[in-house]
Amino acid sequence: LDDETERLIEADILARTEKKSPAPAAEVHLPGENLESALRSRYADFLQYEIAQGLFLNNQTIVVDAANGAASALAPPLFERLGASVVAINDMPDGRNINRDCGSLHVEGLQQKVIATGADIGVAFDGDADRSLFVDAKGRFVDGDATLWALGKYMHARGQLSNGLVVATVMSNIGLEIALRSRGLRLLRTDVGDKYVLEELVRTGSGLGGEQSGHIIFPHLSLAGDGLITTLCLLRAVKDEGKPLDVLTEGFQRYPQVLVNVEVREKRPFVEVEQIQKLVQETESQLGDSGRLLLRYSGTEPLARVMIEGRDQVTIEAYARDLAIVIQQTLGPK
Known part of the structure; x- marks a missing residue:
């Protein structure tokens, strides 16, 4: 939504609040099914059979830090169904421990676990799982900029970046811009916020955009950042290239x-x-x-x-x- 539309929606909500008249509740009926489990199942099927179609993670060990949030019940079983050996941490949400010293806000524990288990890759979600950050097999942190670099090269080589354009915000490191330029790709910057990244993706027709914080958007797959989709796309790049994550991120130098x-x-x-x-x-x-x-x-x-x-x-x-x-x-x- 553009800023003006958001402003109008917020004004309507505030007006209803002042009048003490609640907004009408949404009505969703799935006869014979528990709504929460039904939606989770449909989403998991979408990830496995559409996003991860043909992706097999046999012989891969993945450490998943679910941030005691939305990814807890989804990510570990999904990767296991794809053939990976999964080590899950911070996957026991109690309603209060979400993001507490874990997940994408605190990747230190994930780095230690990857090294201790000899895993191939680690992924840290945030509480609502709309973004993901990574750790390579050497325990090195891979942020959204490095992820855009790895995926940008991969997609460009397969003709999935037809205009040679990657969209990011003004906060992305200049090292990303320089690295992309070395491959004949351009970086288009927006204001801070994934909504602005999406606006430019739609306007330019580019296939990849995101933020340093790990919000990555693939407009041909979803119009919102989704940490599970991002992870599956990166795992596919690792698998197709036959190279570990630390090799895929080579060539990106983060500037001071x-x-x-x-x-x-x-x-x-x-x-x-x-x-x-x-x-x-x-x-x-x-x-x-x-x-x-x-x-x-x-x-x-x-x-x-x-x-x-x-x-x-x-x-x-x-x-x-x-x-x-x-x-x-x-x-x-x-």
Whole structure:
């Protein structure tokens, strides 16, 4: 949904709340079936027989961190039905322990388990399982950028990226952009949020997009991020290529990044502040094609966020510090 449609829906909900009249309940009837188990079964069948059609995971050991959430009852049995040996952790939800020190927010436990069990791959879901992050057999963390790189190469080689375009947000590391460029692929950036990624996927007709956080969208399969679909697509790439995940992610070099928050008294457009604009232009000139500067305001706090990426950590820290000082002097609290 676009922002205006979302605003109208929210206004309607708030209006009903103020009038103390609840929104009408949805009516779903599946005669003779328990609704929850029926929907789970249908979704599992969709994953196994449509998304994973022809995918066999024999001789693969997968560690699954279900974050004590939605993937707990789905992911382990699904991968087992596909032939994998599964080691499940954090798959006992009690209504309170979802995401608690586990899942995609805390991959340390998954990394340790992959190493301890000698697994081929580890996957960490978040609580609602709409995103997934990975750990390779060497225990190394694979985020959404590295996943987009591995899948982008794989899909491009099979003619599934007809326009040679991958969509990501402004938060994706410049290393992804440089790696894709080396393969003749382009990276199109959007505002932060998977809804904006989807908008550009639909507009451009691209077949792959996502966020560093692990929301990956394959518009020909689903119009929403789905951690299980992402995992199955990555496992298919591993299987088809005959290479482990650490090899599939080779060629992607994550560039150093620094993020500085600066308190501001007002959120004037940066282009209207001459001192800021001048320093931004100078910094971007110094960074060239091997660096990136992103300057934006927080949507919820009185903060300006300075994000700089480049080859050298010390250099970009100095750039960020200089820019933060100018923002403080021109827009900071009096």
